[in-house]
Amino acid sequence: MKLRLLTLAAMFAALSAIGAFIKIPVGINSAALDTVPSLLSAAFLPPVYAGAASLIGHLSSSLYVGFPFGPLHIVIAAEMFLILFVYTKLHQAGRNILKWVFFIVANSVLATLPFYWIISPAFFVATLPGITIATVLNAGIAIIVSPVLERVMVRVKNHA
Template sequence: MKLRLLTLAAMFAALSAIGAFVKIPVGIGSAALDTVPALVSAAFLPPAYAGAASLIGHLSSSLYAGFPFGPLHIIIAAEMFLILFVYTRLHQARRYVLKWVFFIFANSVLATLPFYWIISPAFFASALPGITIATILNAGIAMTVSPVIVRVMERVKTHA
């Protein structure tokens, strides 16, 4: 069972790394679709594994972009881990609407909030709209794709 979880987590982390190459220009810099696979992974993985997939996805996206915020990406990766951890717990508790509301609010507002003090209030104000748009886009794609992937995985499980 543990090997299956590690394999799935590695697969979703790899898909997150691939999603890092799909860039969306939003205000300051760009956002990527690295979070979509991590959001989908909540249906298959425990919270810590889904969080790890998200953490790896963010770090690979940052690496591809050249780490524009330097060591601050460690903070962002930790935030992503925590957000996906809670998101997955909400999914497992069958709080389907709340998990999306939480993800969009936490990934856009709460994750950006520390940079109000770390960088500047102006940075926070200019980054928030773009990050919110990217978050909604990631959530929308994951919301659309997740039910299909879950159904396919159920079929594979019954035929295997």
């Protein structure tokens, strides 16, 4: 069972790394589609594994652009782990609307808030719109794909 979970987590982390290559310019930074696979992994994985896939996805996305915030990317990766951990818990509890509200608020505002003090208030204000657009874009794609993925899961279980 653990091998299956590790394999699935590695696959979702790899999909996150691929999503990191899909960049959409927003504001002073760019939005990557590296979070979509992690959001979808909530249907397959326990919270720790979904969080780990998200953590690896962020680090791969950061590696692709050259770690512009240096060691602060470790903080961001830890935030992504926690956000996806809670998101997966909410998904498993059947809190479908709350999980999306939580993800959007946590990934855009709460995850960016520490940088108000770490870097500067101006950085926070300049980054927040782009991060919010990226978050909504990732969530929107996952919202569209999730029902299709869940139907496929039901079909696979019925034919197995």
